[in-house]
Amino acid sequence: MATTIMDLLSNLTNCLFCFPSSPNLKINSRTLRLLRLLGEGGFSYVYLVQDTSTSALYALKKIRCPFGQESVALALKEVEAYSLFGAVEGGDYIIHAVDHQVKDEGGRVSGIGGDGAQQKTVYILLPYYRRGNLQDEINANLVNRTRFSERRLMGIMLGVCRGLRAMHRYRVPGKDSGAGRARREAARVRGEAADEDRDLARQARSNARTMTMTASAQRSADDEEEQGVPLMPEDAGGEVTASQAGKKAGEAHAYAHRDIKPANIMLDDDDGEGDGSGSGETKPILMDLGSMAPSPTPITSRSQALAVQDTAAEHSTMPYRAPELFDVKTGSVIDTKVDIWSLGCTMYACLIGKSPFEARSDETGGSLSICVLGGDWKWPDENAPKPKRQGTIVEDGAANGSATGGGSGKKYPCDEVREVVRRCLAVESAERPDVDELISMIEEVLPKLPEGGNGLDD
Numbered sequence: 001m002a003t004t005i006m007d008l009l010s011n012l013t014n015c016l017f018c019f020p021s022s023p024n025l026k027i028n029s030r031t032l033r034l035l036r037l038l039g040e041g042g043f044s045y046v047y048l049v050q051d052t053s054t055s056a057l058y059a060l061k062k063i064r065c066p067f068g069q070e071s072v073a074l075a076l077k078e079v080e081a082y083s084l085f086g087a088v089e090g091g092d093y094i095i096h097a098v099d100h101q102v103k104d105e106g107g108r109v110s111g112i113g114g115d116g117a118q119q120k121t122v123y124i125l126l127p128y129y130r131r132g133n134l135q136d137e138i139n140a141n142l143v144n145r146t147r148f149s150e151r152r153l154m155g156i157m158l159g160v161c162r163g164l165r166a167m168h169r170y171r172v173p174g175k176d177s178g179a180g181r182a183r184r185e186a187a188r189v190r191g192e193a194a195d196e197d198r199d200l201a202r203q204a205r206s207n208a209r210t211m212t213m214t215a216s217a218q219r220s221a222d223d224e225e226e227q228g229v230p231l232m233p234e235d236a237g238g239e240v241t242a243s244q245a246g247k248k249a250g251e252a253h254a255y256a257h258r259d260i261k262p263a264n265i266m267l268d269d270d271d272g273e274g275d276g277s278g279s280g281e282t283k284p285i286l287m288d289l290g291s292m293a294p295s296p297t298p299i300t301s302r303s304q305a306l307a308v309q310d311t312a313a314e315h316s317t318m319p320y321r322a323p324e325l326f327d328v329k330t331g332s333v334i335d336t337k338v339d340i341w342s343l344g345c346t347m348y349a350c351l352i353g354k355s356p357f358e359a360r361s362d363e364t365g366g367s368l369s370i371c372v373l374g375g376d377w378k379w380p381d382e383n384a385p386k387p388k389r390q391g392t393i394v395e396d397g398a399a400n401g402s403a404t405g406g407g408s409g410k411k412y413p414c415d416e417v418r419e420v421v422r423r424c425l426a427v428e429s430a431e432r433p434d435v436d437e438l439i440s441m442i443e444e445v446l447p448k449l450p451e452g453g454n455g456l457d458d
Ligand SMILES: Nc1ncnc2c1ncn2[C@@H]1O[C@H](COP(=O)(O)OP(=O)(O)OP(=O)(O)O)[C@@H](O)[C@H]1O
Pocket: 038, 039, 040, 041, 042, 043, 044, 045, 046, 059, 061, 126, 127, 128, 129, 130, 132, 133, 263, 264, 266, 287, 288, 290
């Protein structure tokens, strides 16, 4: 009975959080009218909002920070990521934030992980993509029994790769470059994070006198205030590795997205942003940068391996998660190839309807992680694959080349597209192409694919 009442109360609180009592909200100088809920994630809600003075539509991401300073720092890390790539080549394929604000929500943070400090909510104002994301298209295809034109899909994937290239080949910008401005903005955000954190640390220390707090949480709160250290180290999104600290302008400073999946690729119209240079085709926009991390990350200890594995379990969606993140080994290096794997899964999902490992695990009843770690996947028209060695799928002779997809008499997808997917899904990360190789592969395949009119060829 008590549990039922607690559940009811919890649902009511969530509901109130989901639909704020006032339909208007102020973010810095903008007054925004809440129109409807667009989507929700673990600790966040995304609303469609309208600026009351300009009528412009935006998506407003509201991130609740129930675990005090740690969760505020994570949310601000995401804010920082949204300002990093604005001036970098390919950065127009990555979502950028229009504005953000951290607000006090009245309540106090308590319970496990809570520090008694004021509960904060981080609001991030983003451009609104009315066409939705790739997952929406997959769902529509499943419902309507239609499928992606391979040419259109490869065109979209080329855009995704260009966005990924901006992350994977990121260099620390010079002071006077446009990217330098983005970096200064990120520094401003870090400053705010530090201020926020110092407030929270102060609060946490005073609360620690009256409530039980773990010794390590208290120590880190004290350290941060005494040293005046910002939560997020220079340009690192809060997770800098030793090898990347202290980088100078122009030095490579790669990031991996770590949660590439169809739902995190929004669709826009490539209209050249007003200058008429666009192709008029669908332009993919990478979003949800909350999982982004510096790359490479050398794994030097067992505890670090477990921490990286835990972070991946929390932030990288399982059917799209690379094998090296399921079982992180001491002495290994986690790098940008995790995104190449996820992109392979994404391409397959667009073509077939779900991630290759989800499909295989549904088919065999085996666990998803075993399928991923064993590289066990196949095209629907193939017999079961025989993993020869890690990363290589041997197609069964009977199925190889002779199968057709969808009953149209034409092999779907064609061999060239299958090869692109297969290369991305090598279990050994070193065998996967890097983003530049992948761009070259797609550019080579694209002209060979038949023109697709409306994106559906059934
Ligand atoms: N800019 C946008 N324009 C239109 N819709 C959006 C936008 N941003 C988010 N959405 C919608 O809100 C959903 C949740 O957004 P987002 O992925 O950023 O939240 P999240 O909490 O990080 O989710 P997850 O738990 O999947 O990581 C998206 O799948 C999408 O449907």
